[in-house]
Amino acid sequence: MHRRSLLSLAAAGGAAALLPAGARAQAQPAWPTQPVRLVVPFAAGGPTDVPARLFADELSKVLPQRVVVENRTGAGVVVGTEAVAKAPKDGHTLLYNTIAHSVLRALFPRLPFDPITDFQPVALLGIIPMVLLVNKDLPAQTLQELVALYRANPGRYDYGSSGIGGAVHLATELLLARAGGLQVNHVPYRGSAAGMPDLLSGRLSMFIDVAAGGLPYHQRGEARALGISADRRLPQAPDIPTFAEAGITGAESYTWHMVLAPAGTPAPVVQAINAAFNQAAAQEHVRRRLTDLTMTVRSDTTPETATRWLMDEIEKWEGTIRQAGIRVE
Known part of the structure; x- marks a missing residue:
């Protein structure tokens, strides 16, 4: 069966597809009837934008309307997220967001929207673990040795992050807490790439980064990887525990990619969007490209499972933010 036919079948639902032609026309949601805006609240060309454009290109091949990525940056992810919260509830304006969505309430107490009640999670598309890197001259060959070093020298060492309240910062604070409340000084940078030179030079002792960004430093021998934040080893780096x-248990953390619609979008439209993204994620060339970016691709999530994932992440990260006393100035 042609992929367009498969997608139509998934969007309409198996039972609806078996109805007589006239009844089936009424059962199928009218989506999309115009180009779809996929709002990415991050800069073009970045690690969130690249997968979003891959999905947009794939969907544009099989849907009757184009899916166009729109980068809306500002105030962290607030500007782009607000644009979707206030968009028409018809499925033609969608949000492509990450773990950033789960920390908005804790970091920004005066938001112009509610990240829970103003949004309907549609599909969880994939999760990306992080890798813990240390300076190659640091006297710690394992994660347990690193913990012992930090415990014996509270406040002496520094770690870097890609910014206050970001996924890297939160993952590091969660790890330090699970390791017994280690005291390591936080040095935020404007992105991971800005902080890596200080790790390599020894100014920083540790930097946790998304796996796609951090693994090359380990593979080139420029830094040493001591751990992966996932529940299983990465195929790209089977030597890293x-x-x-x-x-250290309970320190698993991921950045993740999710599509959300404005709350109040009709359920049949939400189901059609979910089916479309799941179908795109199941394509072999899409999975291969995302796997290269160390993403574990999900092509079987529902709006309900995406909602549960988001609520679990909100609970975890809001607790981490409170415990660590993280504030965005």
């Missing part, structure tokens, strides 16, 4: 294997 998980945090749990290294002796």
Whole structure:
């Protein structure tokens, strides 16, 4: 069956597809009837924008309307997220967001929208673990040795992050807390790339980064990877243990990619969008490209499972933010 036919079948639902032609026309949601705006609240060319454009290109091949990525940056992810919250509830303006969506309430107490009640999660598309890197001259060959070093020298060492309240910062604070409340000084940068030179030079002792960005430093021998934040080892780096294997449980953390619609979007339209993105994620060339970016691709999530994932992430990260006393100035 042609992919367009498969997508139509998924969007309409198996039972609806078996109805007589006239009844089926009424059962199928009228989506999309115009170009779809996929709002990415991050800069073009970045690690969130690239997968979003891959999905947009794939969907544009099989849907009757184009899917166009629109980068709306500002105030973290607030500007782009607000634009979707206030968009028409018809499925033609969607949000492509990450873990950033789950920390908005804790970091920005005066938001012009509610990240929970103003949005309907549609599909969780993939999760990306992080890798813990240390300076190659640091006297710690394992994660347990790093913990012992920090415990014996509270406040002496620094770690870097891609910015206050970001996924890297939160993952590091969660790890330090699970390791017994280690005292390591936080040095934020404007992105991971800006902080890596200080890790390589020894100004920083540790930097946790998304796996796609951090692994090359380990593979080139420029830094040493001591752990992966996932529940299993990465195929791209089978030599690096998980945090749990290294002796620290409960520190799993991911950045993730999710599509959300404005709350109040009709349920049949939400289901059609979910089916479309799941179909795109199931394409072999899409999965291969995203796997190269160290993403574990999900092509079987529902709006309900996406909602549960988001609520679990909100609970985890809001607790981490409170415990660590993280504030955005």
